[in-house]
Amino acid sequence: MAPTPTGPDHSPITPAAADHVASIQAEWRRERPDLDVSPQAVIGRLHRLSGRLTEELCLVYGRYGLGEGEFDVLAALRRAGAPFERAPGELAAHTMVTTGAMTKRIDRLERAGLVTRRRSEADGRGRVVALTEAGRRLFDEAFTAHMRNEHRLLSVLTPEEASALEALLTTWQRRLDHPEPPPAGHPHP
Amino acid sequence: MAPTPTGPDHSPITPAAADHVASIQAEWRRERPDLDVSPQAVIGRLHRLSGRLTEELCLVYGRYGLGEGEFDVLAALRRAGAPFERAPGELAAHTMVTTGAMTKRIDRLERAGLVTRRRSEADGRGRVVALTEAGRRLFDEAFTAHMRNEHRLLSVLTPEEASALEALLTTWQRRLDHPEPPPAGHPHP
DNA sequence: CCAATATACCTTCCATGGAAGCTACTGCGT
DNA sequence: ACGCAGTAGCTTCCATGGAAGGTATATTGG
Numbered sequence: 001m002a003p004t005p006t007g008p009d010h011s012p013i014t015p016a017a018a019d020h021v022a023s024i025q026a027e028w029r030r031e032r033p034d035l036d037v038s039p040q041a042v043i044g045r046l047h048r049l050s051g052r053l054t055e056e057l058c059l060v061y062g063r064y065g066l067g068e069g070e071f072d073v074l075a076a077l078r079r080a081g082a083p084f085e086r087a088p089g090e091l092a093a094h095t096m097v098t099t100g101a102m103t104k105r106i107d108r109l110e111r112a113g114l115v116t117r118r119r120s121e122a123d124g125r126g127r128v129v130a131l132t133e134a135g136r137r138l139f140d141e142a143f144t145a146h147m148r149n150e151h152r153l154l155s156v157l158t159p160e161e162a163s164a165l166e167a168l169l170t171t172w173q174r175r176l177d178h179p180e181p182p183p184a185g186h187p188h189p
Numbered sequence: 190m191a192p193t194p195t196g197p198d199h200s201p202i203t204p205a206a207a208d209h210v211a212s213i214q215a216e217w218r219r220e221r222p223d224l225d226v227s228p229q230a231v232i233g234r235l236h237r238l239s240g241r242l243t244e245e246l247c248l249v250y251g252r253y254g255l256g257e258g259e260f261d262v263l264a265a266l267r268r269a270g271a272p273f274e275r276a277p278g279e280l281a282a283h284t285m286v287t288t289g290a291m292t293k294r295i296d297r298l299e300r301a302g303l304v305t306r307r308r309s310e311a312d313g314r315g316r317v318v319a320l321t322e323a324g325r326r327l328f329d330e331a332f333t334a335h336m337r338n339e340h341r342l343l344s345v346l347t348p349e350e351a352s353a354l355e356a357l358l359t360t361w362q363r364r365l366d367h368p369e370p371p372p373a374g375h376p377h378p
Numbered sequence: 379c380c381a382a383t384a385t386a387c388c389t390t391c392c393a394t395g396g397a398a399g400c401t402a403c404t405g406c407g408t
Numbered sequence: 409a410c411g412c413a414g415t416a417g418c419t420t421c422c423a424t425g426g427a428a429g430g431t432a433t434a435t436t437g438g
Contacts, residue, residue, distance in 0.1 A: 019359065027268040032332070039339035042351050045240055045358040048244035050239035051233055051285070069394075079216040089416060096240070101395045103418055121284065125403045125416045143221070150228035156364035161357055162231050168346075168354045169234040170208065173282065258424075278386060290425045292388055314386045314433045 021045050039080065053153060054129075060149045064142040065112070067098070069092060069105045074139040077131045084131035087120070091129060210234050235304035242342060249338045253331040254301070258286070258294045260335075263303065263328040266320045276309070280318060304329060 021044045028037045054068070059069045072095040077084045086094075092102040106129055109115040114135030120126035129138070154162055208231070210233045219227040227311070250260045260285040267272045275283075281291040295318055298304040303324030309315035343351055 011233055022357075024268065029272075031268055031270055032329075035336050037338070039336065039343040040344060042346075042355045042358070043339050044244075045355060045362060046235065046239055047360050049358055049365075050235050052362065054236065057232075059406055072310065079213065079220055081220055083214075085275060087295070087416080089417095092417095100397075100419080104394075120416095123404070123416085127417065136389080139434060140221075144224065147224050147226060147228065150232050151225070153365070154228040154231060156368070157231075157357075157361055161360065162228075164353065165215065165357045165361070166231045166234065168357070169231070169238055170210075171350065172346055172354070173234060173238050173241065174208070176238075176342070179345070256424080276386080277388095286428060288387060289389080289427075293424075309386095312386080313432070316387065 056153055057146065057149060058133050062141065063145070064138060066142060069095070069101070070109055070114075071139075071142065073105050073109060073129075074131065075143065077115065077129065078136065078139050078143070084136060085128050087126055088129055089126075109135070113118065119189060157181070195371075210237065245342055246335065246338060249334050250331065252334070253327060257329060258284070258290070259298055259303075260328075260331065262291070262294050263320065263324060264332065266304065266318065267325065267328050267332070273325060274317050276315055277318055278315075286319060298324070 021041065024044065025037055025040055028035065028040075029074070056067055061068060066074070073091055076091050076094040078085055080081075080086050088102050088106060089099060091106075092099045106115060106117060110117055114129050114132055116132055118128050118130070120128050157165065210230065213233065214226055214229055217224065217229075226357060237308070247257055250257060255263070262280055265280050265283040266275055269275050277291050278288060280295075281288045284291070286294075295304060295306060299306055303321055305319050305321055307317050309317050346354065
């Protein structure tokens with residue numbers, strides 16, 4: 001579905017509800033008055049906003065012939081620093097996909113000449129994926145554009161808003177990962 | 190076996206970095222000191238948290254034999270209110286997928302006996318997708334569990350934190366949709 | 379009424395990723 | 409040395425969704 005952000009009418013796909021989530025909540029309150037659907041106000045909006053931002057980011061990746069997956073792999077290699085090498089398993093862990101998916105991402109990048117794959121000298125089971133010079137150049141350019149894009153997307157928030165949002169997101173993630181840290185005691189079995 | 194003093198040490202796929210995003214930013218500051226990567230603090234965390242929450246939600250969907258897509262379609266039908274009917278195009282718009290994807294979702298739900306498909310009487314081109322009694326029962330049960338799950342996930346935030354987060358997310362989404370609303374004027378042709 | 383165009387859904391093909399199993403290699407215990 | 413368990417990456421199959429085009433029906437101008 002072409003989002004056509006510039007498109008005039010196109011109301012069918014984008015109900016253009018000032019706030020889609022709010023109207024969904026209203027419908028649930030009518031249909032299931034027995035439930036408290038207030039968490040959707042946060043979780044639903046987070047989900048939608050995340051999707052919206054990802055969509056925008058992918059537009060930039062696409063300009064460099066990259067998908068989100070390929071971009072992430074190149075980023076992990078670039079972040080490693082010279083000589084820009086990592087094992088496939090490391091890359092899979094960093095980008096949160098299975099090793100099977102990583103194999104295929106590396107296949108595509110190798111075919112495009114952006115990375116090379118060779119056997120590890122230290123461990124015959126292992127492989128080493130390395131950024132090629134072409135890969136590093138393309139990625140550095142793409143990443144620069146990517147950061148420009150992220151700045152643009154974030155620029156509609158004030159620095160205070162962005163900072164408050166960052167803190168809340170960090171807190172939430174941390175508390176999900178570590179359910180009960182405050183009450184000291186019980187080191188548990 | 191890894192001692193991991195404090196580490197919950199789960200799967201190798203989840204590096205369990207206390208804050209993965211922060212360490213990624215540190216790497217970028219070392220490798221690309223020319224760029225300001227601060228937006229990642231917000232966008233990266235939003236992306237990761239969204240993925241984490243979606244994962245948790247899908248676990249509940251799965252307990253009822255539903256994928257995220259099917260759950261969304263059933264939700265849109267259920268929200269419509271009795272007799273729980275909508276056109277495929279409406280469903281596609283509500284759930285933000287293409288009509289092609291919607292056709293396949295409806296195929297699966299129809300095969301599972303959760304919805305029916307019939308021709309529209311008013312418009313021969315149109316179809317009407319309706320929740321079956323079995324579909325409504327299954328979904329109402331699944332949705333109750335889903336909301337319990339969302340309450341659980343949100344419960345690690347205080348009501349004040351949740352409310353602040355909701356406000357920030359709403360603001361961001363709104364400003365992305367409507368780039369320049371404040372300077373009143375130009376009702377434009 | 380007929381032709382031309384628009385609409386609504388479906389079909390086909392392709393891209394991507396997960397799950398599970400396979401293969402090659404390492405490293406340890408005997 | 410030798411064999412076996414563990415590890416790393418790869419392969420296969422399947423599920424899901426997007427893009428583009430096809431088909432049937434509706435609508436409109438003549």
